[in-house]
Amino acid sequence: MELTITNLSKQFKDKTAVDDVCLSLTPGVWGLLGANGAGKTTLMRMIADILNPTSGKILYDGKDIRTMGEEYRNLFGFLPQDFGFFQDFTVKDYLEYIAALKDVPARETRKKIDSLLHTLTLDDVRNKKIIKLSGGMKRRVGIAQAMLNDPKILIMDEPTAGLDPGERVRFRNLVSEFSHGRIVLISTHIVSDIEYIATKNAIMKAGKIVNVGTTDELVNQVKGKVWTCVVPAEKITMYEMQLRIINQRSEGNNQVSIRYLSDEGKTSNSVLAPPRLEDLYLWLFPQEEIIERGI
Amino acid sequence: MRIYCLEIKRVLKSRRVIILLVIALLMSVVMAWLPVIYEDINQYDENGNKVAELNGLAAITYKKSLRLSNNGEVTPEKLKKALIIYQSTVSQYGENSLYSGDFPKGLYMEKVFPVESLLGRLPEAFSNPKTGQAASLMDIAPEKTNNFYKQTEQHLKDIMQMELKDHPKAQEQALKKYAEVKMPFQFYTGYSRDAFDYVMLYIFLLVLLCTAAATPTFSNEYQTGSDSILRCTKHGRCRLAIVKVFAALTVFSITFIICLLLHLLISNLAFGPECMKTSMQMLFSVISLPALNLGQLQAVLTIGGLGSLLATVSFTLFLSAKFKDSISVILSAIVVCLLPIFTYSAGSGWLGFILPSGGIGMQNSLLYQLTGFNYLHVGSISIWSPYAIMAATVIEIPVFFFLAVSTYCKHQVD
Numbered sequence: 001m002e003l004t005i006t007n008l009s010k011q012f013k014d015k016t017a018v019d020d021v022c023l024s025l026t027p028g029v030w031g032l033l034g035a036n037g038a039g040k041t042t043l044m045r046m047i048a049d050i051l052n053p054t055s056g057k058i059l060y061d062g063k064d065i066r067t068m069g070e071e072y073r074n075l076f077g078f079l080p081q082d083f084g085f086f087q088d089f090t091v092k093d094y095l096e097y098i099a100a101l102k103d104v105p106a107r108e109t110r111k112k113i114d115s116l117l118h119t120l121t122l123d124d125v126r127n128k129k130i131i132k133l134s135g136g137m138k139r140r141v142g143i144a145q146a147m148l149n150d151p152k153i154l155i156m157d158e159p160t161a162g163l164d165p166g167e168r169v170r171f172r173n174l175v176s177e178f179s180h181g182r183i184v185l186i187s188t189h190i191v192s193d194i195e196y197i198a199t200k201n202a203i204m205k206a207g208k209i210v211n212v213g214t215t216d217e218l219v220n221q222v223k224g225k226v227w228t229c230v231v232p233a234e235k236i237t238m239y240e241m242q243l244r245i246i247n248q249r250s251e252g253n254n255q256v257s258i259r260y261l262s263d264e265g266k267t268s269n270s271v272l273a274p275p276r277l278e279d280l281y282l283w284l285f286p287q288e289e290i291i292e293r294g295i
Numbered sequence: 296m297r298i299y300c301l302e303i304k305r306v307l308k309s310r311r312v313i314i315l316l317v318i319a320l321l322m323s324v325v326m327a328w329l330p331v332i333y334e335d336i337n338q339y340d341e342n343g344n345k346v347a348e349l350n351g352l353a354a355i356t357y358k359k360s361l362r363l364s365n366n367g368e369v370t371p372e373k374l375k376k377a378l379i380i381y382q383s384t385v386s387q388y389g390e391n392s393l394y395s396g397d398f399p400k401g402l403y404m405e406k407v408f409p410v411e412s413l414l415g416r417l418p419e420a421f422s423n424p425k426t427g428q429a430a431s432l433m434d435i436a437p438e439k440t441n442n443f444y445k446q447t448e449q450h451l452k453d454i455m456q457m458e459l460k461d462h463p464k465a466q467e468q469a470l471k472k473y474a475e476v477k478m479p480f481q482f483y484t485g486y487s488r489d490a491f492d493y494v495m496l497y498i499f500l501l502v503l504l505c506t507a508a509a510t511p512t513f514s515n516e517y518q519t520g521s522d523s524i525l526r527c528t529k530h531g532r533c534r535l536a537i538v539k540v541f542a543a544l545t546v547f548s549i550t551f552i553i554c555l556l557l558h559l560l561i562s563n564l565a566f567g568p569e570c571m572k573t574s575m576q577m578l579f580s581v582i583s584l585p586a587l588n589l590g591q592l593q594a595v596l597t598i599g600g601l602g603s604l605l606a607t608v609s610f611t612l613f614l615s616a617k618f619k620d621s622i623s624v625i626l627s628a629i630v631v632c633l634l635p636i637f638t639y640s641a642g643s644g645w646l647g648f649i650l651p652s653g654g655i656g657m658q659n660s661l662l663y664q665l666t667g668f669n670y671l672h673v674g675s676i677s678i679w680s681p682y683a684i685m686a687a688t689v690i691e692i693p694v695f696f697f698l699a700v701s702t703y704c705k706h707q708v709d
Contacts, residue, residue, distance in 0.1 A: 048527050050708040070529050078527040084519025088308045097301045101528035101535060106297060145524060 008056030019207035028199030077151030327561035343401035377410035465677035486570035498600035602688035606651035609695035
């Protein structure tokens with residue numbers, strides 16, 4: 001099973017959202033990392049066949065997904081980044097509706113819904129109107145609908161947005177378990193959500209895939225570039241201006257421990273730290289780093 | 296079928312739809328009852344002194360009791376007898392006294408009121424052939440009523456000469472159609488013409504309500520993003536679009552039928568079901584072309600109204616599938632609903648007739664087109680406006696159905 005993206009581009013008036021992307025997705029969890037506006041959502045929409053590419057093709061086992069139609073959608077599960085529900089439906093009504101659209105046999109629907117609601121800890125709200133659910137619950141209902149038909153290809157755009165840490169852990173476990181023999185593509189800003197479950201990651205920047213590899217392979221690219229040191233608290237503003245600080249933690253005694261990215265140690269007490277996927281992300285997207293740090 | 300049932304459930308669970316349907320049901324009762332409460336009459340004793348002021352059902356019952364003897368076939372003999380009574384009674388005081396209030400009330404109620412409605416169409420039938428001006432009942436010789444039905448045909452020819460002089464085909468069609476009208480006419484006193492106006496007004500209101508309820512069918516899902524999920528499912532494209540359109544048409548058709556039948560039931564029970572046997576020529580123009588009684592006219596208006604509703608809702612669904620913004624959809628749909636009224640008033644009736652909502656409104660409505668002589672002339676062909684309205688409806692329902700489905704299928708998430 002393989003989903004092959006060949007020279008895929010999408011042009012919106014004067015902006016190229018996806019630029020000549022080539023990627024071959026095989027079974028396993030794929031992380032799609034990129035800053036805002038990198039083209040992740042546009043790419044996912046084209047994979048979901050709800051947005052036509054300007055050029056290029058997406059093939060599923062050699063067949064163009066646009067000609068496969070129903071056959072492709074039958075293998076497919078999709079959780080968009082921004083989505084709404086039928087506000088007057090209960091969770092159960094909504095999932096029954098989607099199950100019918102996904103052609104899940106009526107006799108299996110109830111069992112499937114029960115199982116997903118249990119896994120996603122939504123049992124208590126099954127008869128609650130969706131409009132009354134919290135953001136995290138709505139997101140979990142979204143995840144449930146995407147998985148209703150046991151899709152061979154599951155695409156989730158920012159699935160963990162709005163989930164609390166416990167829910168994130170459960171989500172990671174669920175996806176990890178679900179991904180056997182399936183293609184699961186997850187785009188996220190929260191690198192830690194995919195760092196330990198992604199079989200492979202693709203990194204997007206300005207509409208292009210700039211890097212593809214396992215977490216270890218990618219992390220290796222920032223090996224020797226991640227440093228930690230302890231600096232006086234009163235000098236932290238100066239360091240913030242000079243260094244690409246990823247993290248800082250107060251150590252007491254007016255000292256702050258910082259983690260930063262650099263080709264070389266910038267202070268005498270700097271020591272190399274084992275890199276993580278997040279470090280690579282911030283190395284590749286320095287603008288994002290600034291935004292995330294709120295400067 | 297499973298998706299269809301779930302879609303029906305979804306539509307019926309929508310708060311907006313529930314509110315609009317409840318309004319439709321309430322208005323059905325209110326608008327059926329309004330022409331009843333407008334009915335009023337004063338009761339006088341033998342000396343002409345007012346003894347009671349009757350309203351609503353009591354007024355209808357009293358009026359009917361005074362005119363009961365006229366019920367049945369409108370024979371020339373019956374007309375003659377009624378005209379003689381009218382003329383002999385009125386001549387003593389002069390016809391103007393009826394309008395000035397000088398005519399003795401007791402005598403009016405005893406002699407004139409009972410025959411007035413039966414004679415109601417004589418002035419039109421015996422109108423001036425050159426000017427079309429209605430004759431006075433006092434000027435019609437009673438013997439002339441022997442030829443009442445021939446005179447109605449002659450009057451039609453006169454009107455045709457005046458209104459459709461350059462369209463002999465249309466004249467021919469009209470005369471042919473009028474030849475089908477059953478004569479002698481039937482007349483069962485009591486039904487109010489206002490009640491028919493309220494039927495049309497209610498149909499118009501129902502179409503507006505259903506249009507408003509149909510507006511978010513697709514556009515709301517584009518707007519909220521739920522569409523992205525639906526169209527990624529196996530049946531989320533063409534099949535879902537077809538089901539959505541079918542479900543909307545089903546819900547609104549059933550709503551229309553239930554609400555309108557309730558409206559007609561209340562109205563007919565209030566005015567008397569026997570009135571349905573009255574020939575429409577006795578309530579509207581004596582030269583109305585359709586061979587229908589009031590009951591059949593109600594059935595035609597119901598079918599025509601349902602057609603207009605389905606065409607308008609189909610058109611609205613097409614707009615909903617085309618545009619993301621629900622406000623733009625509802626505004627465009629309402630403008631199209633109202634457009635026939637304005638185009639008709641502006642003298643461009645044909646445009647109004649071919650719009651999806653062509654059969655609804657006021658003067659442009661199917662009711663008034665059925666009682667009139669509006670023809671659309673295309674080359675040598677002349678089409679009577681009710682036929683044009685119904686033909687346009689029959690064509691537009693599948694066309695907009697198809698357009699709604701194909702537009703939804705082609706929609707791209709942006």
